[in-house]
Amino acid sequence: MGTRTTPLDATEHELTLGVPEESEPAANSLDDQALIEDIISKIILVIDDLSGHPLRPYQLPLARRILESLITEDSAKITALWSRQSGKSETVADTVVGAAIMLPRLAKLFPKLLGKFAEGLWVGVFAPTDEMSETLFTRITGRLTSERAQDVLADPDIDDKLITRGKLLRLKRCGSHIRKQTAHPKAQIEGQTYHLVIIDEAQAADDKVLNKSIAPMLSSTAGTLCMTGTPSYTKNGFYEQIQKNKREANRKGRKTDHFQVDWKEVSKHVPRYRKFVESEKERLGEESDEFKLSYRLIWLLDKGMLVTSDRFDALGDVSMRVVQEWHRSPVVVGIDPARKADSTVVTVCWVNWDYPDEYGYFEHRVLNWLDLTGMDWESQYYRIVDFLNHYNVFAIGIDAGGLGDVVASRLRVLMPYAQIVDLKSDRTNQTKRWAHTMDLMSKGLVIWPAHAKTRQTKNWRRFRQQMEDAELTYQGPHIIVAAPEVDAAHDDYVDSLANALYLTADIAMPEAEMHNSPW
Structure with missing residues (x-):
């Protein structure tokens, strides 16, 4: 490499310092985490040297997560939703090239941790059409054929050569190869094996091809799938995986697998x-x-979703926090009793009884939520009563039928001062409930706390996730709102809110003293 000094010159010494090959820690042990982080950091240095400039702050987390998943074999399904021309393809291309060069080399030093890369890193680059896949593949080719990359490959410690054959890039000595393929439904693409699969423009990818033909290519290697793209008008596997990754991120100890970068974030750095x-x-x-x-x-899923993320943000009051106690005016409460894996959720809403609009609708504000997960019902009753004793409860709406009947009967005994309202759960009555909820939201008469500190709470994050997950469908004259039929998707917060809001449509207005709104 002449006299130019690169991170490669120190990589082997620094990575092996204090960790001789014979004492290499077992893969995925607790002691191994520091080594994994060190390996990732060194590969990032190589990536920066190959590109000639450091990854930007919003690019770095995606690159590190791809490398981490490859090393730990966690079979992650990573999603990246980035604005156009924000450097998404550049980030992926740089990461692929750096990993293809370095992982096989490091496999010799750490065979237990990286042994599966001893014969190279195998990468598949896919897109809905062959033309679409050309964009990312060309970026990878350009990075590998650059003067900087040629200097790296010529280094005595690397001593490798790039071989290009149409849709295949191969590093002759280490065995790494990167193949361009199409994800078109009519293409015959079975048979390949990869450690990493990249699906670019995933918003237009065919779900059947992804699930039947592409994903199985990672099975024998416990490989990593990375889907990148921008939003569309319709849901598909990319959208569903994004939502799943967002839900999983709310669970304790789970990795972040969704990376979202809009134009404002890019503008901070460019x-x-x-x-x-x-x-x-x-x-x-x-x-x-x-x-x-x-x-x-x-x-743009307005016709198929209860509320879009844009609308959700618009209905949030960034100056408002959750209200832990309120006795100055009557509030309404909705309860969605737990069923199997669901949670029991209680939603408390303040109502501006004194100022209905011209159609008789009231402004509502969510004051607080109670989320009871994994608790037996005998304990839940008393937690609910204790929680609601902090509010001037006017009425409580509960889904009638099944467990709801039992909950309503018990609360009538424990809270005789509040109206317990059985809300029928047949489609006709559910349609009325959802129509009322949608009317209030369309008029901006439902508001929830969105203060910065509130947005950090688990309850708020679950509320947002479930509201944005909720699918809206029409079956004849009926409106149906429910969580999508995927793992970890729930609608407890959504149902609880609708139960509370509907109380102001069917119950006579209580007498309330005049008071100033605290908001």
Whole structure:
């Protein structure tokens, strides 16, 4: 490499210092984590040297997570939803090239941890069409054929050579190869084995091809799947995986597998990008479909979702925190009793009884939630009563039928001062409930706390996730709102909120003293 000093010059010494090969820790042990982090950091240094500039702060987490998943064999399904021209392809390409060069080399030093890369890193680059896959593959090819990469490959410690054959890039000595393939439904693509599969423009990928043909290519290697793209008008496997990754991130000890970068985040680090997008915003309009999809990362699913992320943010009051106690005016409460894996959720809503709008609708504000998970019902009753004693409860709405009947009967005994309302659960009555909820939200008459500290709480994160997950469907004259039929998706917070809101549609207004709103 001449006189130019690169991270490669120190990599082997630094990684092996104090960790001789014969004492290499067992893969995935607690002692191994520090070594894994060190390996990742050294590969990042190589990536930065190959590209000629460090990864930007918003690029680094995605690169590190891909490397971590490859090393730990956790078979992660990583999603990246980034605005157009934000450096997504560059990040993935740099990470793939750095890993293809370094992992086989490091496998000789740490055979227990990285032994599966002894014959190379195998990468498949897919997109819905062959033309789409060309974008990322060209970026990878350009990085591997660059002068910097050639210097690295010529280093005596690396001593490798790039061989290009149409849709295949191969490092001759270490065995790493990167193959471009299409994810088109009519393509015959079975038969390959990969450690890492990248699906670019995943919003347009065919779910059947992904699940039947592509994902099994990772089975024998416990490989990593990385899906990248931008929003669309319809749901698909990419959207569902994003939602799943967001839900899983709320669980204790789980890794972050979704990485979202909108134009504002990129603009903090790339002034020219801000300048261009600002001009596009003026040309297209901030509320245009094109700008929402390409730069604001908004899925345009209005006809199929109860509330979009954009609408959810609009209904949140960033100055409002949860209210732990309220006795100045009557509140309404909705309870969704737990069924099997679900949680019992109690939602308390303040109502502006004194100022209905011209149609008789009241403003509602969510004051607080109680989430009871994994608790027997005898204990739940008293937790609910204790929680609601902090509020001036006017009425409590509970789904009638099944467990709801039992809960309502018990609370009538424990809380004789409150109206316990049985809400029928047949489709006709559910339609009325959801129609009322949707009317209130469309008029901006449902508001929830969104203070920065509130947004950090587990209850708020679950509330947001379930509200944005809730699917809206029409079956004849009926409206049905429910969680998607996927693992870890629930609608307890959604049902609980709807039960509380419907109480103001069917119950006579209570007498309340005049008071100033605290908001």
